[in-house]
Amino acid sequence: MSPQLDAVYLILALAFVGVTLFFRKKRALGFLRGPPAKSTLLGHEFDLLNAEACTLELEWTKRYGTVFRSAGCYGEQILMVADPRALQHIYEMNYKYPRSKDNQRAFKKLLGRGILWAEGDDHSRHRKTLNPAFSAAQSRGFLPLFQNCTDSLRGRWEAALQGETNVINVYDWLSRLTLDIIGEGAFNYRFGALDNKSDDFSHILETLFTDTKMPTERTILFRAFRRSMPNWIGDLCDYYATWFPSKEDARFANFQKFSKGIARGLLDEHMAASADYAAKKDILSLLARSPAIDDPKKKMDEDEVLSQMATVILAGHDTTAASIAWILYELAKRPEEQAKVWEEIAHVRSLNHGELTPADYDSMPFLNAIIKEGLRYHAISPLLYRNSGVDDVIPLSQPITSSSGDVITEVPVRKGQRIIFCIGSYNRLPEVWGADADSWNPARFLTLNQKKQIPVGLYGNTLTFSSGVKGCVGWNFAVLEMQAVLFQLMESFEFSMPPGVEVMRIMGAVMVPMIKDKLQEGIKMPLLTKSRK
Structure with a gap:
């Protein structure tokens, strides 16, 4: 961040108590298991964005199940979702799970x-x-x-x-x-x-x-602060950034x-x-x-x-x-x-002695298996950020164990709950892709019966192209x-x-x-x- 933004961090410091209280109101996921946070200020967000991609969340999915909680900044609790039924449900809710405000602002600044x-x-x-x-x-x-x-x-x-x-x-x-x-x-x-x-x-x-790669602690804290504030404060920060970017x-x-x-x-x-x-x-x-x-x-x-x-x-x-x-x-x-x-x-x-056609490419089972496996194994957007726009109950494809030891098959969420779709973790679930899901194996797509899978993804049932109304509009173009x-x-x-x-x-x-x-x-x-x- 530029030195001029230090003034913004003074605002952040003055507002710290209010922000912390705001997030504590949103700590509605105590019934879920999750990794302990090293820092109340940063939660897991710094580690998650600075670790090698798709390592921490995959480790957590293996340890805590396909739905768990992680810690955000200032004590916020984040719902982490890799369960196929849960993801299918959220995608089918269309615009009731919008992008997080900071993601939307970033896209507006960029594009x-x-x-x-x-x-x-x-x-x-x-x-x-x-x-x-x-x-x-x-x-x-x-x-x-x-x-x-x-x-x-x-x-x-x-x-x-x-x-x-x-x-x-x-x-x-x-x-x-x-x-x-x-x-x-x-x-x-x-x-x-x-x-x-x-x-x-x-x-x-x-x-x-x-x-953007490997953001600093200051950057992460500022993003969380702005995300938590009313829109007019976010607009003020954006206006300030036009003069001191x-x-x-x-x-x-x-x-x-x-x-x-x-x-x-x-x-x-x-x-x-x-x-x-x-x-x-x-x-x-x-x-x-x-x-x-x-x-x-x-x-x-x-x-x-x-x-x-x-x-x-x-x-x-x-x-x-x-x-x-x-x-x-x-x-x-x-x-x-x-x-x-x-x-x-x-x-x-x-x-074929002439120009190849789409049908020629589609006739090559191993080439297409390699493409699907590449999209599965290397999800180029392994984390997607959403907010719940409504109070909801999210169903699960398999039971998970709560923090109290109970077995649960659905997860209630409140309006405003911050959610991270663990696309990389879903793409490596053994329950979906087989016992060797954490290994590269294109041959799985030669024998995989996708009719037995919960239909979620646009191509090969992977979620690399996302899904639902916000699924990649150009996925046909990209595959060809x-x-x-x-x-x-x-x-x-x-x-x-x-x-x-x-x-x-x-x-x-x-x-x-x-x-x-x-x-x-x-x-x-x-x-x-x-x-x-």
């Missing part, structure tokens, strides 16, 4: 008033506009783009390798690839990231979450300004050049005509449209790049699985993109781990790879790469 910020009727309105652009049918039309961009990446890697085996930071290249794909696919805009033509924007993206605030504001500037130019150009945009279903046409729609349930104002475009740019590339990088990391440790994918690739190629990219990279290259490299899973906006003892070097996924030619 503006887009779909990730929106709640309730606003979110429903945004989703109605975006859904047609990312339908399964519409996504299939992007396949040639996925293939062509990946072919460009392949050519650059082969030129760099020159027949040798060398270390490539695959995360950096995948981030460039997916940025080029989302730019051309969504907006017919060439970022030129693979050609190093987007240096300014690439630098903004590369450093965007530098101050933290490093994170400045990075977020810079990204929003830059991305909305690109969006404004693209929108104007599209409306001037395309006479028939009113009838098209591509995302740019849908957004361009939204402000002129008479139906208030579908209409968006200009700022919402620009915010939507900023959201698509960021969410449409960062998440997919991270997911593919984690899959390549696991394959690099397992040459036998690479060989199995290669056999599928060779078989598909022998049957991953299929195409992995097919071509596995067809052209062999991957292995460099000696002595230990990759850590670090939480930023999404779970990213960093090298142990070299965190100062930033996000990296170095893999030994060899051309198959």
Whole structure:
């Protein structure tokens, strides 16, 4: 945080007693078991956000069950949920479990008033506009783009390798690839990231979450203070931050300004050049005509449209790049699985001498099992934050033991209760995924009977794409993109781990790879790469 924010911390100190009393009113989870807190001020929040991703909550789930309590700042109690029935219930309640206020404010600072910020009727309105652009049918039309961009990446890697085996930071290249794909696919805009033509924007993206990873104690306490206060105090803090921004605030504001500037130019150009945009279903046409729609349930104002475009740019590339990088990391440790994918690739190629189709990718059981296992095992958003908007009783799929030793099958919650969805823990529940749920095993998806599972997730029943009305609107686009990219990279290259490299899973906006003892070097996924030619 910037030195100027010390004044805000004086306010925090003066308000400490009031905040503590406020949170004590919300300590309604004493009947649940949970880990003891080391600190009354910080609870578990500092440890949870600074530990390697998906370690503490997974350990707690194993010890206390699929629903338990953890300690928030100032004595708050947080409901931690990994139970599939409980998650299904909450997702089916739609907007009755909104995002926490601090999450909503962060999205607004970063992306503006887009779909990730929106709640309730606003979110429903945004989703109605975006859904047609990312339908399964519409996504299939992007396949040639996925293939062509990946072919460009392949050519650059082969030129760099020159027949040798060398270390490539695959995360950096995948981030460039997916940025080029989302730019051309969504907006017919060439970022030129693979050609190093987007240096300014690439630098903004590369450093965007530098101050978000591993937040300090002061940052966590300030967020909790602001979260607990009435909205007008939060607004006052935001106003103060516009004049004395933290490093994170400045990075977020810079990204929003830059991305909305690109969006404004693209929108104007599209409306001037395309006479028939009113009838098209591509995302740019849908957004361009939204402000002129008479139906208030579908209409968006200009700022919402620009915010939507900023959201698509960021969410449409960062998440997919991270997911593919984690899959390549696991394959690099397992040459036998690479060989199995290669056999599928060779078989598909022998049957098809033209351009591959979505049906060709869907016909590859092991490739798709690897994608599902990658999304399961490396949930790039392992924690999601919600608040209960109503008094409710949440059912459980299996009984848990209360703090008094009783067996309970449901959990009552009060309106305002803060909840964390432990997506990473759910994705590794033995009750859902089998006894080896905590191990990498793509073959599980070749034999898993999902009809016996409680239906929760959008793809492979994992929750990496979330679910319900706030499930990822672009998941069809993302899955086909991953299929195409992995097919071509596995067809052209062999991957292995460099000696002595230990990759850590670090939480930023999404779970990213960093090298142990070299965190100062930033996000990296170095893999030994060899051309198959």
